[in-house]
Amino acid sequence: MTTFLQHPANQSDPDWWRGAVIYQIYPRSYQDSNDDGIGDLQGIISRLPYIADLGVDAIWLSPFFKSPMKDFGYDVSDYCDVDPMFGTLDDFKMLLKKAHGLGLRVVIDQVMSHTADVHPWFIESRADKVNPKADWYVWADAKDDGTPPTNWMSIFGGSAWQWDTRREQYYMHNFLTSQPDLNFHNEEVQLALLEAAQFWLDLGVDGFRLDTANFYVHDQLLRNNPPNGRPKEADGSAPSSNPYAWQKHVYDKSQPENIVFVQRLRQFLNRYPGIMTVGELGDDDSIGIMVAYTEGGDKLNMTYTFKLLGEMHKGVWVRNAIEEYELRAKEGCWPSWPLSNHDVMRLATRWEADDAALRTYAAMQLCVRGSPCVYQGDELGLPEAELTFEQLQDPYGITMWPAFKGRDGCRTPMPWAKNELNAGFSRAEKTWLPVAETHFDLAVDQQSHANSLLSHYQNCLHQRKQLPVLLKGTMQVLPAQDDIFAFVRAFEGKRLLCVFNLAATPTTYRLPNDAVIQAFADFPQTELAAGIGQKDLVLSAWQTVVAWIE
Incomplete structure (x- = not known):
């Protein structure tokens, strides 16, 4: 008989995710337990009672796998191990046990579209054109004039193609040059990624947040994307100052074969009762792709886009976006509506929201149909942290400065106690990013009263659980x-x-x-x-x- 280590209620309630509230944790910035200035798994374990008291149903952990950390964990070098920076596999097993004991499910990030360039797969693939993994990544010859094979752009700036002198070919990268894209047209690649997912399922995780879930498959004919013109503002997936937004992304992502793989993944995950998938989708038709990746009940459980994560998208925009989704949704469709995450400016600053506005946005997010995702610190009303260029860690921000300052401002450490060193996040002399001065007065210990925004979140979350109509x-x-x-x-x-x-x-x-x-x-x-x-x-x-x- 198969033994499942997931949350004990998953078998009796496999649809637990429908209406569940997910709390996103950025591990580097949640709680440091060993005084090195970087958050870790033991730190998260120590804060699980706070998360349970908040009233959410699950936690989503941003990547904690082995990585050179050029993109802070979204460049994986080993899919099946914990980076020593965050702890050990035993620490993760303890986190699962403690979270499940508190009634919390555990969802982890799966970065399937690309790896780090130091991953053993890529090291072998780039060695020559005839090795067993030669076709595991997206390789292409140069044009006759030596230029890249297509006009595809990297989100992080410049061409999506990087020349490699070993093979005398270009390899594709949608993000950093150190994040080569896997070739999903190769059956062995798909099997290897399913095996990596199984590793974590067998440990007991309850679901996956799928990073860039529509970026897996590229156009095999390598056709150029048509122009889009410079947009007045971005939808959140890229700032208008980034030429990535100047193309219609017809061929470099969102291919029909991408959905075929998602269906295969869903069929694979169905072997484990109650496993949830939420896909991150960045696309020109952001609402349409949410529908396409969930309709029919044989794909992802739910999806989100950057539709509500863009600059100054509020008020009427929010209403129109959600209404468009509800009008276009088909059988099986279920959304997730985050208002913040680790990739965009914090809500309080992005939407110029004061305490009253933040309370209303919180209530709204918890009342619309779907499974809300709350980013750490939103319950405190944290504004975007202001950092100098010298303090930046994010390569995206360093490249796009000053028009776009990157993602560090939403990733600074969580403030727990106003009068403690680094607001209680770490006892280290220096943390990987500084605690923002504007965050000390908003620390958790400063919001332990009935009229705080934190208490408002707790009240909304606990009342939501008592209203099945808001869940289902x-x-x-x-x-x-x-x-x-x-x-x-x-x-x-x-x-x-x-x-x-x-x-x-x-x-x-x-x-x-x-x-x-x-x-x-x-x-x-x-x-x-x-x-x-x-x-x-x-x-x-x-x-x-x-x-x-x-």
């Missing part, structure tokens, strides 16, 4: 009115009206013709000027209303 229910977006985002969640014959004023000015919301408020739900909200039996809701700035309706 359908969603109907209501007609637009000013800066109001309103929708109805329905489940087992009950209907819940959710109204959010996404503006700093008061307004009045006219209820739909068939809506009559029966009672206000037990969910964090402010007092109303009009209530039960009224057709108009008078909303103050940034007000949330959650109510049962007929």
Whole structure:
């Protein structure tokens, strides 16, 4: 009989992920346990009670595998081991056991599209054109004039092709030159990646966040991407100052064969009850690809894009994006709507949100259909950290400075205690990135009172668990009115009206013709000027209303 080490409830509730709230941890910056200035697995273990008390259902760990750390773990050199910087495999096993004991599932990052250039696979592949792994990466001859085989661009700047003198060929890299792309047209590559996933499944992980999940397969004919023109602003996947955004990415990613592999991965994972997959998708049609990668129930469990992670995307933009998804969604589709992560400017700064706005965005994120993903520190309202060029660690930011400052500003250490060294993150004299001065007053120990943003998150998360309609229910977006985002969640014959004023000015919301408020739900909200039996809701700035309706 097969023994599964995943969360004990996965077999009885394989759809646990539907409506679950996921808390993203960036291990380098969460908690340092050995005073080297870098967060680690033992540090995360020590903070698991805090995460459980917060009220989330699962944690997502950004990569902690062996890596040269040129892209801070997203350049993997060994898929089946822990980098000594973060600890050992035994530490990870302990983390799994402790998390499961607290009722938390554990989701880990899987970086399948590329490896580090020091991975043994690539070292063998680049040696010559006839070795057993010669075709494991994307290699191509130069054009007759010596230039790269296509016009494809790297997200991190410049061509997506790097010349290699050993093979006298170019290899493809969507990111750093030290992150060569694997060749998914090779059956052996797919099998090797499935084996790597199985390694972690056998240890007991409950799911995978799939990095760049639509980047796996490239066009074998190596056709050039058509121009897109310089956009006025990016959708989050690349800043408008980055020429990557100036192409329509027709051939370098999102190929039909990519979905075929995702279906194969899903079939493989189905051998383990209750395993969840959430895919990161960056594409020109960000909503359409979310639908394509989840429809039918035979692909990913859920997906997210950068649609809500771009610059100044708020208010009406949020409503329109989610409405577009709900209109285009098909059977089997389930979204995840993060408002922040380790790749984009922090929410408070990106959307210029004060405490009142952050409370409303939190409530909104936890009420829309889907499985929300909360990035560490969002529950504290942390703003983007301001760093000097000399303090930068992110190669993306170093290359694109000063128009784009990279991702370090959202990756600085978590502040735990205002009056401790490095805000309680580490006892080291110097941390890998400095703790932002603006974060000390927002530390966890400074928000242990009932009126804090942290308490608001806790209240919303705990109340959400008591409302099955918010976990499993359908969603109907209501007609637009000013800066109001309103929708109805329905489940087992009950209907819940959710109204959010996404503006700093008061307004009045006219209820739909068939809506009559029966009672206000037990969910964090402010007092109303009009209530039960009224057709108009008078909303103050940034007000949330959650109510049962007929």
